[in-house]
Amino acid sequence: MNVAVQLWHALVEPWTQDIMQRALAEVVLMGVVGGALGCWIIFYQVSYSAESLSHALFPGLVVAALLGLPLLFGAGAGAAVAAVAIAIFGRNPEVGRDTAVAAVVSALFGLGAVLALSPGSPPGIEELLFGDILGVSRLDLLLAAGLAVVVLVSLCLLHRQFLAVGFDRSTARSIGGSPTLADVSLLVLVALAVLVAVQGLGSLLVVAVLVGPAATARLLVREMVPMMILATALALLSGIIGLYLSYYVGMAGGASIAGAIVAVYLAALAGDALRRMTGAGRARRQRLEEV
Amino acid sequence: MSDRTGSGYLAEVSGLRAGYDGGAVLEGVSFRVEPGVRIGVLGPNGGGKSTLFRVLLGELAPLGGSVDVRGRCGFVPQTERSRLDYPVSALDVALMGTLSRIPWWRRPGRFERQRALEALETVGLGKLAGRQFGELSGGQRQRVLIARALVQDARLLLLDEPFNGLDQPSSRLLGSLLDRLAAEGRSVMVATHDAGQVRGWDLVLCLNGRQVAFGEPESTLSRRVLEATYGGEVMVLPGNGSGRDSAILAPYHHDEVAEEHRREHGR
Numbered sequence: 139m140n141v142a143v144q145l146w147h148a149l150v151e152p153w154t155q156d157i158m159q160r161a162l163a164e165v166v167l168m169g170v171v172g173g174a175l176g177c178w179i180i181f182y183q184v185s186y187s188a189e190s191l192s193h194a195l196f197p198g199l200v201v202a203a204l205l206g207l208p209l210l211f212g213a214g215a216g217a218a219v220a221a222v223a224i225a226i227f228g229r230n231p232e233v234g235r236d237t238a239v240a241a242v243v244s245a246l247f248g249l250g251a252v253l254a255l256s257p258g259s260p261p262g263i264e265e266l267l268f269g270d271i272l273g274v275s276r277l278d279l280l281l282a283a284g285l286a287v288v289v290l291v292s293l294c295l296l297h298r299q300f301l302a303v304g305f306d307r308s309t310a311r312s313i314g315g316s317p318t319l320a321d322v323s324l325l326v327l328v329a330l331a332v333l334v335a336v337q338g339l340g341s342l343l344v345v346a347v348l349v350g351p352a353a354t355a356r357l358l359v360r361e362m363v364p365m366m367i368l369a370t371a372l373a374l375l376s377g378i379i380g381l382y383l384s385y386y387v388g389m390a391g392g393a394s395i396a397g398a399i400v401a402v403y404l405a406a407l408a409g410d411a412l413r414r415m416t417g418a419g420r421a422r423r424q425r426l427e428e429v
Numbered sequence: 430m431s432d433r434t435g436s437g438y439l440a441e442v443s444g445l446r447a448g449y450d451g452g453a454v455l456e457g458v459s460f461r462v463e464p465g466v467r468i469g470v471l472g473p474n475g476g477g478k479s480t481l482f483r484v485l486l487g488e489l490a491p492l493g494g495s496v497d498v499r500g501r502c503g504f505v506p507q508t509e510r511s512r513l514d515y516p517v518s519a520l521d522v523a524l525m526g527t528l529s530r531i532p533w534w535r536r537p538g539r540f541e542r543q544r545a546l547e548a549l550e551t552v553g554l555g556k557l558a559g560r561q562f563g564e565l566s567g568g569q570r571q572r573v574l575i576a577r578a579l580v581q582d583a584r585l586l587l588l589d590e591p592f593n594g595l596d597q598p599s600s601r602l603l604g605s606l607l608d609r610l611a612a613e614g615r616s617v618m619v620a621t622h623d624a625g626q627v628r629g630w631d632l633v634l635c636l637n638g639r640q641v642a643f644g645e646p647e648s649t650l651s652r653r654v655l656e657a658t659y660g661g662e663v664m665v666l667p668g669n670g671s672g673r674d675s676a677i678l679a680p681y682h683h684d685e686v687a688e689e690h691r692r693e694h695g696r
Binding site: 177181294295296297298299301302304305306308309311312313314315356359360361362365 | 486488503504506510511512515516517518521522525526527528529530533534536537561577581
């Protein structure tokens with residue numbers, strides 16, 4: 139009985155502190171956004187775009203931190219500069235879109251690193267790379283919550299478009315789908331989701347919550363809405379595990395969460411491999427006889 | 430069984446000239462589609478079958494001539510284009526047919542779900558509505574895509590090589606489904622390379638960059654027409670005592686129309 143009470147106290151204690159409550163709120167926001175949107179990121183195969191975007195807005199974060207502005211403003215400006223630069227350089231057929239993305243992202247990330255690591259920068263600014271989930275302010279949270287609502291409402295409204303275009307984009311127009319609308323909307327939503335999650339996970343780790351939980355959920359369920367719900371739940375679980383690790387073991391918060399996301403994915407992958415080996419799922423995968 | 434004298438035609442094409450930036454790939458096309466007919470569209474790879482379908486669907490503006498489509502058109506693509514790992518059920522796919530029928534921000538309600546279930550019943554898949562699309566057989570997937578066109582309330586269905594890759598029982602099921610749809614007053618245009626199958630349908634349209642012929646198969650599918658349609662790639666074997674020759678066409682890879690479609694879409 140005594141052990142149970144101690145365990146309960148250990149579980150509850152972190153959330154009695156203001157700093158941990160704010161961290162939990164950030165985990166909820168990025169879990170909900172990353173889990174739900176992540177399923178589309180995976181099926182539209184834009185994980186690389188999401189990663190590029192999160193790296194490219196790094197200098198914006200650094201400038202915002204140096205000027206004392208909310209990080210979201212800096213991230214937004216950084217993402218906009220990256221998008222414009224990629225659009226301009228990508229138009230040159232001799233450069234090509236892939237090369238343009240790689241060049242712009244490398245240049246911007248390098249610029250951010252130079253700014254962050256210069257002698258005049260205040261200490262701790264390098265945390266922008268890996269996130270500072272314990273340092274999220276109330277204003278940051280409010281802005282992130284607003285963006286999260288925009289992302290979730292957009293996902294509801296665009297669900298049928300995303301589903302139809304992702305199913306068969308070459309003939310989507312014949313049923314009233316618009317691949318252009320779906321692609322552009324998805325990239326805008328990815329940018330917004332990066333802004334929501336970048337404070338917690340930093341420029342380098344943010345892609346973990348956008349891809350990891352959805353990739354795990356894809357192994358476990360096979361319908362889109364349940365997949366989005368499960369991915370959100372897995373993101374929340376990983377986030378909470380990460381915060382406990384951070385609180386009790388003293389590990390960096392963002393890195394702990396990213397590590398938990400990867401650990402959950404590996405566990406699901408191992409479970410899926412085991413299931414395949416034992417043949418439990420084989421019957422479901424067999425083609426049905428004509429009815 | 431066909432209601433060809435119903436309430437006017439579903440589509441009428443006159444002197445159609447169609448193509449892309451590089452110029453016309455199809456010209457001189459004139460035909461009319463009455464309700465309740467099955468039309469086979471024969472032609473080689475690049476012969477203009479997909480281009481014609483895109484014009485009828487309103488995706489491609491004609492370069493010349495006139496196109497009057499009165500009934501709603503529904504396109505039934507090859508199932509090979511669909512992703513089998515995609516997280517959708519047969520019902521989800523059928524419901525995609527509501528995309529153009531209800532406002533984009535609205536979710537399908539009970540009425541739309543009922544309609545989609547009825548369409549799946551019509552194609553003989555009512556019991557598999559909840560099944561993953563990727564788990565279905567090729568013939569079943571093809572019928573789900575037909576159900577999607579029915580949910581669109583398509584009066585004229587345009588099918589792209591629907592029999593490719595199907596075994597005999599699946600082909601028979603699909604064939605009888607097309608017969609039933611025609612009996613209900615819908616019309617089907619089927620892009621195919623199978624001249625033998627087309628002989629059992631109501632009309633045939635032969636394309637090879639231009640309209641080679643249009644009419645009832647019995648009187649239209651002569652050796653001359655087939656040679657003009659397929660550019661002389663017709664081997665003729667003597668009939669075995671029936672008094673008629675049997676024509677065997679050069680084999681075409683089943684992806685050709687899909688490839689043509691992709692190329693024309695620039696993908």
